[in-house]
Amino acid sequence: MNKVNSLFGWARRKWWLILIVIVVAGGLWWWQGHQTKQEAMTFTQPEYRDIVKTNDFTGQIDARERVGMRFAGGGKLVYLGAKEGDSVKKGQTIASLDQRSVQKALDKTLSLYQTQRWTYENEKDDVGDGLTLDQQDRRAFDQDQFALNRSVYDVELQYLAFDNYRISAPFNGVLVKAPTQVPGIVVGATDTWELVNPETLYFRLYVDEVDIDTVTVGQSATVELDAYPGKTYEGQVSKIGYQTLNTAAGSVFAVDVVFNQPVSIEETRVGMNGEARLLEAEKKNVLSIPIEAIVAHDGKNFVEVWKSGKKQEQSVETGIENADYVEIISGLTDQDQVLLP
Numbered sequence: 001m002n003k004v005n006s007l008f009g010w011a012r013r014k015w016w017l018i019l020i021v022i023v024v025a026g027g028l029w030w031w032q033g034h035q036t037k038q039e040a041m042t043f044t045q046p047e048y049r050d051i052v053k054t055n056d057f058t059g060q061i062d063a064r065e066r067v068g069m070r071f072a073g074g075g076k077l078v079y080l081g082a083k084e085g086d087s088v089k090k091g092q093t094i095a096s097l098d099q100r101s102v103q104k105a106l107d108k109t110l111s112l113y114q115t116q117r118w119t120y121e122n123e124k125d126d127v128g129d130g131l132t133l134d135q136q137d138r139r140a141f142d143q144d145q146f147a148l149n150r151s152v153y154d155v156e157l158q159y160l161a162f163d164n165y166r167i168s169a170p171f172n173g174v175l176v177k178a179p180t181q182v183p184g185i186v187v188g189a190t191d192t193w194e195l196v197n198p199e200t201l202y203f204r205l206y207v208d209e210v211d212i213d214t215v216t217v218g219q220s221a222t223v224e225l226d227a228y229p230g231k232t233y234e235g236q237v238s239k240i241g242y243q244t245l246n247t248a249a250g251s252v253f254a255v256d257v258v259f260n261q262p263v264s265i266e267e268t269r270v271g272m273n274g275e276a277r278l279l280e281a282e283k284k285n286v287l288s289i290p291i292e293a294i295v296a297h298d299g300k301n302f303v304e305v306w307k308s309g310k311k312q313e314q315s316v317e318t319g320i321e322n323a324d325y326v327e328i329i330s331g332l333t334d335q336d337q338v339l340l341p
Contacts, residue, residue: 041306042340043306043339045334046332046334046336047289048286048288049286050282050283050285051322051325053279053320053321053322054277054279055211055214056278057206057207058205058206058276059204059276060204060273061203061204061225061268061269061270061274062201063201064202065200066197067171067194067195068192069167069192070191070193071097071167072189073189074187076184077183077185078096078097078099079183080095082094082095083181084177085175089169090170090171093166094168094169094195097166109155109158113148113155116148116150119148123144167193171195171197173195173197174195174198175193175194176265176269177192177193177194178193196270201270202235202257202258203223203259209244209251209252214278214280215255216237216240217238217240219279221257221276221278222235222276222279223257223274223277226272226274226275233259234259235260237256237257238258239255240253240255283327287332290340291325292340293338293340301318302316303338305332305337305338316329316330317329317330
């Protein structure tokens, strides 16, 4: 009991000391809680950086000069002037069919022509200048002339028929597809040789109609092929289709990108898939913040800043933006503390 009375007596004499301890402890508790709350928040300061806005579209390698060639009809393949992967010159014979039947038909047509020619010449010798011919004889003579003309046409058609038995290159290029590598087999009318001019390679991409207003001729583009991750090819938009193409994903426009530097058909092969990144806009050294800091409402953009020990909403005017950053035209300085969500 004496110890308890002694303790109460000491407390009555040192009340001011106890009050100080309570105030200090309360202050420390408030400060620690306030600091913990502030440290739980994530802040960033606006920085000056370059902002590049791009749009990505899928596509594939193609060529402006690209043609599939085949015979008008089937037949036995007797000659191959080029194999798959070979370079060929314009006019070079790539393949030809057995022409014996067409040659025989030509010989026969030439014989008929010669017969008709002599018939006409004999008739012409008989009528002389033709001034004394009556109407019936005149018609007979004209019929011989018409028959001779027809025989000439038959000969010309037979010469044209030879083209149906031969495939020739319409331009310089590389034979990228051939139905066979050896002669002596029968090919059909659907068997195709495909020729590509490697100097005309380009990247064709497909742009959704809602994004076509972001694409312009001359726009810079960077192409990355699926076959070569990390490797890029620089180019620019050369053509925008005028008519939509219907795909499973909806209506799209074909957009062609030509390469700034020559590319190799051994590397950038026709049909390779990839992605083209088109440069829509670019600004250098502008004040910016992470785009996730922006909150939009009432038709305006806002951010939360830390001022005077508390959060405050601040209206900002924004400019160019991409997936990561947005330009701040007004409303912030590079000294402000911006709260991130």
